[in-house]
Amino acid sequence: MKLYTFDPAPNPKRLADFMAYKGIAIATTQIDMMAGEQLGDDYLKINPAGTVPALVLDDGTVLTEVIGICCYLEALYPEKPLLGTTALEKALVISWSHKLFAMIMIAVADTLRNRSPSFANRALPGPLDVPQIEALVERGKLRLNYAWPEIEKALAGRDWLAGENISQADIDLAACVGFAGWVKSAPGEDFPNTLAHSARVQAALAQS
Ligand SMILES: N[C@@H](CCC(=O)N[C@@H](CS)C(=O)NCC(=O)O)C(=O)O
Incomplete structure (x- = not known):
């Protein structure tokens, strides 16, 4: 490989x-x-x-x-599973990963790629020339303003997104939070559950 x-x-x-x-x-x-x-x-x-x-x-x-x-x-490499072990966990991990990609990764990418001169004509990844659309910057921010409170609610009273253990869903969320920082749209102190979750992911990765 x-x-x-x-x-x-x-x-x-x-x-x-x-x-x-x-x-x-x-x-x-x-x-x-x-x-x-x-x-x-x-x-x-x-x-x-x-x-x-x-x-x-x-x-x-x-x-x-x-x-x-x-x-x-x-x-x-099945040891230290990150994609769930039960039928329900597996479904939840994939569902969250897909949702985070669609709801947050794409929103951040739209915000970044449609405004930065370094992405002129490269508004989407890949070999196709795609012009920037300025309105997608605001739409991206709008989507993030909706997404972070949803995430904050989903994390209330729980350590991990998709069950009792860390999963790829949690790694994906921490990556989304980091990426949102690139466009100054990461959740701040009003989102204590989300910030604590990112810290938990970093601690789990540091111990691994
Ligand atoms: N669907 C892909 C997305 C991969 C993707 O968009 N990667 C970005 C980097 S984060 C990229 O390769 N961009 C190429 C470009 O901007 O030209 C996945 O799940 O990995």
């Missing part, structure tokens, strides 16, 4: 934290997004979507979605 990734980026971080918690090491090449390597010919031959991370399996299959890569690795 070979992993292509770029450590500072938010989706790669979701996977890096999954692997770190479970103690998984894979031969890795960094694709420097700051230098645009994800859109270079060499990398597009590996992942035509031009996104990181990508996991290339020994039979040549390329997995390009973090949650799919996590599912594959969890099956190979």
